[in-house]
Amino acid sequence: MATTEFGRAMRRWRDRVPPDAAGLAAGGHRRAAGLRREELALLAGISVDYVTRLEQGRAAHPSAQIVEALARALRLSGEERSHLFRLAGLAPPGPDTVPAYITPSVQRLLDRLTGTPVAVYDASWTLLVANPPYTALMGDPSGWRGNERNGVWRHFVGPGSRVRHTSESRRALEAAEVADLRAAAARYPADQRLRRLVAELCASSERFAELWDSGAVGRHEAARKTIDHPRVGALTLDCDVLTVTGSDLRIMVYTAEPGTEDAERLALVTVLGTQSLVG
Incomplete structure (x- = not known):
């Protein structure tokens, strides 16, 4: 059997x-x-x-x-x-589907960044794995299923994230997310999950549908982001997105300038983890 x-x-x-x-x-x-x-x-x-x-x-x-x-x-x-x-009775993912395989070298990188918030997404911005500091900073994704694990869906349809946005930064992020999905859809035309995601986003979000139909372009760039953490307050951190050539993975990394109050707060977030404060 x-x-x-x-x-x-x-x-x-x-x-x-x-x-x-x-x-x-x-x-x-x-x-x-x-x-x-x-x-x-x-x-x-x-x-x-x-x-x-x-x-x-x-x-x-x-x-x-x-x-x-x-x-x-x-x-x-x-x-x-x-x-x-x-x-499991399933066809292994082929070359025409969005890669979700985390290579051993990327896994070793994650294993070494134990004190830094790091998450890995695929080319459609579906979360593959988040380390404990990232979970502590951005919230626990372990209960998320289906589209809930997709960052674009969470931004346009779901509850969003802890990142604080200005009108300008929100517009830039939306354009970049839509452009990324369009590029992924072109690279992986046989990926049914990606096609369903785009269809559901177009049906659920007028803003996404507008950007998709307009051919909006944009790209993710390194940026300073303010995260409103429910326990330690606001942290302003550097956010870098690294793309792994060949596997199309996106590695999102948050860091703080050493010696700053933000660095101290980030260290506290990491220590606290996802445990509830008592007392």
Whole structure:
């Protein structure tokens, strides 16, 4: 049964990933050197119960999004990732679809930036992974599903983000987001998910539809952004977006100038994490 073999493969690959290779502390008594189920669930953004059911063959037909998240959490190679898709009864993503594979070199980069807010998006601005400092700064995305994980959808239709905008910066961001989606749609014409996203945005947002039809152009550039954090107040940080040539990933990085009040507040955000303040 394919589902059973899917679970066996998950367990086999989970056992070979040491916690420190995934940026996790390896403290406490461990029966095996690899990841625990709860650690895999945390890294993949799914429930421990679902990981257990997948491994035991009691959950069938995981979605492509779930398989992709598991492949990232398990640090699978490109061939292993394709094999996991096939075990799930899914066609591996082809060259005409938006890449969502985080290469080992990019993963190593993320593992080393443990004190810096970093998130990785695909070419359609769907969030693939966010490290703990980014989650602490911008909010926890672990419960987001479907379009909720797409930054363009959240800006035009959803709740937005903690970034404070002027009218000018909002217009520039909107033009850049629409231009990015148009370019992605041209590069990946067979990507049905991207086509559905554009259609839903056009149907749900008059502003997006207007920009899409007008052929608006723009591009993301390095900028200073003010984030209204619910616990430490406003932080003004440098935001850089790096594009990974060949894989079309966008790496968003927030930093503060050393020795400033913003740097102190960012350090506090990182320490606080997503835990609730008490007292």
